[in-house]
Each structure stands twice: as structure tokens, then as C-alpha cells.
Amino acid sequence: DADVTQTPRNRITKTGKRIMLECSQTKGHDRMYWYRQDPGLGLRLIYYSFDVKDINKGEISDGYSVSRQAQAKFSLSLESAIPNQTALYFCATSAKPAFGGWEVNEQFFGPGTRLTVL
Amino acid sequence: SQQGEEDPQALSIQEGENATMNCSYKTSINNLQWYRQNSGRGLVHLILIRSNEREKHSGRLRVTLDTSKKSSSLLITASRAADTASYFCATDELPGNQFYFGTGTSLTVIP
Numbered sequence: 001d002a003d004v005t006q007t008p009r010n011r012i013t014k015t016g017k018r019i020m021l022e023c024s025q026t027k028g029h030d031r032m033y034w035y036r037q038d039p040g041l042g043l044r045l046i047y048y049s050f051d052v053k054d055i056n057k058g059e060i061s062d063g064y065s066v067s068r069q070a071q072a073k074f075s076l077s078l079e080s081a082i083p084n085q086t087a088l089y090f091c092a093t094s095a096k097p098a099f100g101g102w103e104v105n106e107q108f109f110g111p112g113t114r115l116t117v118l
Numbered sequence: 119s120q121q122g123e124e125d126p127q128a129l130s131i132q133e134g135e136n137a138t139m140n141c142s143y144k145t146s147i148n149n150l151q152w153y154r155q156n157s158g159r160g161l162v163h164l165i166l167i168r169s170n171e172r173e174k175h176s177g178r179l180r181v182t183l184d185t186s187k188k189s190s191s192l193l194i195t196a197s198r199a200a201d202t203a204s205y206f207c208a209t210d211e212l213p214g215n216q217f218y219f220g221t222g223t224s225l226t227v228i229p
Contacts, residue, residue, distance in 0.1 A: 004160075033217070035219075040221065041221060042206055042219040042220055042221045042222050043161070043206070043208075043219040044219070045216065045217055045218070048217070058216065058217075059216065059218070088158070090160060090161070092161075102148075103148040103149060103210055104148070104149070104210040104217050105149075105166065106151065106163040106166060107151075107153075107161075107163060107208075107217075108163070109160035109161045109162070110160055111159060111160050112158070112159065112160055114158075
């Protein structure tokens, strides 16, 4: 079974609808991330969470919100979807550094969710 | 945007040749990482180099880091058709622990 799973894998929705993308992991990692990928722009960080009670905005958080329900679950919501949120969305996890600190180590990615907003 | 830039954007080589791609970034870093992505799929981690390291090897991969120039390079030796993918650098930047990906290099290895 995959270590990082995302649901749904594909979603088509209409402008103004509320959408939730879900991510689950079995790696036991404390840290989880949400990214979006647009053609030619690489990945951009939306939100990240270093533990269950920690939520941080990334580079492009406007229009998005997140919920860290448990160590293994991190959800991304679009409260009112708009067409320019059409993209490929990835969840990722990473382990804490062995000796503490804030360094971001190797990240493990889910398979992605392709979201289309009409 | 804080995104790094990669060069070239696209690279096409014959099987057996070496492939070199470069990454530039903008601020101080904890580390720099390279990832690979096959079309439309999740990214896979290749190698991590810390700010106090200058060179690192893993199998056919060689990564260098020059913090004075804020740049890194990834060399893939003896390329194979299976190496065809997009390659991204990513930086754990200070302060604030934001994590930024470059725009990627699309590598095609022709059998």
C-alpha cells in the first residue's frame, strides 16, 4: 500500500463550490505539506504543518485553508473554488530532524489530485 | 516569487551520455534537494546536500553546491532511457523554513 495517499485523484467542480482534498500517511511523520503544481511553474507551497497543533502558511495560501485532524491526516479546502485554482495538488510528508531543529528533510509525495474548476 | 530557477528548461541527450542541470536560488539555505517527477506523477527524492557540504554522490548522481554563488548542479552519468523525467531542485530556505521548488528541467534520454 502507498505510504502517502490522496483522495480524490481527479475532481471537476464549478466556480463557487467548496472542495476538500484529503491526504493520509502511514509513514509516521510529524510534518505534512500541501503544494500545487502549474505547468512551467514547478511546485509552490500552500500550507505546511510541523505537528498536529502547528499550521503555517506557505507561499500561496490565499483562497485555501487546511485542517490537521491527526498526525496521519492533513486536509486542504478551497472554500469557494475559482478557475485559476485549476492545478495538480500534491501532499507530502517528512520526518523531524534527528536532533531537533527546523530543517526540512527528504519529503515523500502522494500521487497527486488533478483539480479542474470550471 | 522565491522560486529558484533551473537551467536548461529542457535537455535532450543520447543514452549513455551525461546530463547536467543547474539550479539557482535566492537566499540562505539549510539544505538543497533534488527530486525527480515522471509525467504527472508524484515527486521522488533523489539526493539532499546540506549548506556546509560542497559535493555529494549517490550511484550515478553527483550534486555540487556553491553557496557563494547560490547555485547547485546535478550530474547524471551514463544516462538511460528510464532517466527521462523532470528534475526539480528544492531549497529549505532561511529564515522561516519556507520550502521552494525550482521550475524544473525536462530531461529526455533517447535510446
